C-alpha cells in the first residue's frame with residue numbers, strides 16, 4: 001500500500017483520482033476492522049494527533065477521535081471554548097504551542113475559509129481539514145463517496161444530486177470536486193440565489209426543479225438548511241423551502257423509484273427532509289457515519305504511516 005501524493009489533506013479541489021481511489025479502497029479495509037469484536041489495530045502506535053475544533057461538531061469530531069484511537073494513536077482534543085483563546089491568544093500562538101508538544105498531525109475545524117492552508121505555514125505536522133468555513137469539508141466528501149461506492153460498486157457514471165443551499169456549503173463543494181474527478185454525474189438543485197454564479201464551470205448541471213431531479217438521480221445528497229440564514233432573509237420561510245425543495249414522503253411516493261438518500265447531518269427533520277425518509281429503507285445516513293470512521297482511519301493511515309517526501 002502506498003501513501004498519498006500530498007503531505008496534507010486540505011481539500012479535494014486538486015486531489016487526484018488515484019488518491020481518492022486509494023483512500024476509498026483502504027477505507028473498506030478498515031470497515032472490516034470496525035466489524036471485528038476487537039476494533040483496533042496498532043498502525044499508528046506512538047503517533048501524536050491533536051484535534052483542534054474552533055467550531056461546533058458532533059459527527060466529525062467524534063469520528064476523528066474514534067478513528068485515531070482505533071489506529072492506536074495518542075490523541076489530544078482541543079476545544080476553543082475552554083482554551084486561552086478566550087484570553088486573547090492568537091491562532092498562530094495556540095497552534096505553535098501545541099506543535100511544541102511534538103504533534104505528528106493536526107486535525108482542524110475552523111469557521112474561516114482558508115484557515116487550514118494558513119495552519120500549514122505555522123506547523124511542520126501533517127494537517128487535515130475537518131471543515132474550513134464555507135470552503136471545503138473533504139473528509140465528509142470522502143465518506144459520502146465511499147458510501148455511494150459501497151452501494152453501487154463504483155462512482156463513475158452514478159447520477160448524484162446535491163440539494164439545498166449550495167452557496168454556503170463546504171460539503172457541497174468538496175463533493176463536487178471529488179465526484180467530478182471520479183467520473184460521477186452531478187446535478188445541483190436549490191433556490192436560484194443559493195446556487196453560486198458560474199458553478200457550472202466545475203462540470204455540474206443545475207436544476208431548480210426537484211421533481212425532475214428526483215426522476216434523474218440515483219442518489220440524493222440533501223444538505224442542511226442553515227436556520228441561522230432564515231433570520232437574515234436568505235431563505236424566506238421553512239414552509240416555502242419545504243414545499244419547493246423538501247424531500248417529503250409525499251414527493252418520494254409520487255416518483256415510485258429506487259433512490260439512495262444521503263444527508264451529512266445535522267438534519268432539520270421536517271424542513272429539508274421528512275423523518276420517514278431519513279429513517280426509511282432508502283436512507284444510508286447512518287452508514288455514512290460508520291464509513292466516516294473508516295475513511296478517516298484510511299486518510300490518517302495513508303498520511304502518517306509513510307515516511308517519504310511528498311509535495312506540500
Ligand code: CP
Nearest residue numbers: 057058059060264265
Ligand atoms: N457532517 C458534519 O460535519 O457534522 P458535524 O458538524 O456534526 O461534524
